[in-house]
Amino acid sequence: MASLRQHISHLWRSASAVPGTLREYVRFRRQWKGLKDRLPAGDGHPVLVLPGMLTGDFFYKNFRRHIEEKGYRAHPWNNGVNMGLSRQTAARLKKRLEEVYAESGGQKVTLIGHSLGGIYARELAREFPEMVRDVITMGTPIGGMSGGDAIPDLLRRIFNRFTKNPEWQNNPELDQRGLTPPPVPVSSIYSKDDPIIKWQACLNPAAEGCENIEVSTTHVGLTFAPPSLVAIFDRLAQKEGDWKRFNAEAYKDLAAYRPSPPAAELPENPGWKPETAKMKGLFVKK
Numbered sequence: 243m244a245s246l247r248q249h250i251s252h253l254w255r256s257a258s259a260v261p262g263t264l265r266e267y268v269r270f271r272r273q274w275k276g277l278k279d280r281l282p283a284g285d286g287h288p289v290l291v292l293p294g295m296l297t298g299d300f301f302y303k304n305f306r307r308h309i310e311e312k313g314y315r316a317h318p319w320n321n322g323v324n325m326g327l328s329r330q331t332a333a334r335l336k337k338r339l340e341e342v343y344a345e346s347g348g349q350k351v352t353l354i355g356h357s358l359g360g361i362y363a364r365e366l367a368r369e370f371p372e373m374v375r376d377v378i379t380m381g382t383p384i385g386g387m388s389g390g391d392a393i394p395d396l397l398r399r400i401f402n403r404f405t406k407n408p409e410w411q412n413n414p415e416l417d418q419r420g421l422t423p424p425p426v427p428v429s430s431i432y433s434k435d436d437p438i439i440k441w442q443a444c445l446n447p448a449a450e451g452c453e454n455i456e457v458s459t460t461h462v463g464l465t466f467a468p469p470s471l472v473a474i475f476d477r478l479a480q481k482e483g484d485w486k487r488f489n490a491e492a493y494k495d496l497a498a499y500r501p502s503p504p505a506a507e508l509p510e511n512p513g514w515k516p517e518t519a520k521m522k523g524l525f526v527k528k
Contacts, residue, residue: 288314306318354474357461
């Protein structure tokens with residue numbers, strides 16, 4: 243259990259990040275037009291944006307608009323506020339993916355998830371890869387929701403408060419499942435300056451079709467910081483079936499990136515398999 247000092251330290255870090263986030267957003271608004279013109283044009287494929295915990299579609303309105311401006315069809319999740327993991331939300335989200343997939347004429351959908359929304363994105367891709375083109379997560383604790391210190395104790399209490407199914411509370415299998423890559427390309431964008439989610443918890447294992455992209459921004463800033471957006475739009479512009487790892491060198495005049503951690507420093511792929519799992523799938527299949 244975290245001490246009072248740890249709680250205060252986390253709250254202070256989170257609060258102290260607010261002015262920097264606001265300044266960063268003001269700079270971004272000034273830079274967006276010039277940045278937009280330098281990014282690759284979209285191919286019109288559908289993108290479904292999944293919000294972080296205790297946020298909803300309104301928070302990501304500008305993010306979706308930027309995606310539209312580059313030539314993609316950005317879709318909100320239409321699920322209200324993300325209140326944590328629940329089978330009710332999962333059932334609605336599965337239906338939402340089916341709607342977007344059908345509306346696009348059977349084009350596979352890119353899933354972009356911020357924070358907890360990234361967990362939903364990865365699990366959708368795991369259970370319904372026939373409808374998912376690829377997954378991009380921003381500040382998502384891929385394997386750190388059940389225990390450890392990937393997220394602050396105060397945030398974990400909030401997560402457990404809203405995630406009422408005990409199967410997803412303090413369950414190591416949830417982390418094994420989360421760390422096992424889904425069968426589509428997955429890109430994790432993370433920041434060591436994130437005061438909410440520990441960056442180590444955001445790392446994909448060293449596996450085919452997986453990558454980790456480090457940027458310097460806050461948790462909220464991941465949705466608009468130029469390095470984050472450059473990486474996202476580069477990922478979106480890839481041809482389906484021809485996925486390659488992000489080449490930061492190609493954008494060195496637009497954004498700064500740090501080298502990805504070597505394979506030896508990445509988490510091990512647990513190789514979670516549904517046929518041997520005790521946990522049920524998050525989404526209700528027909």
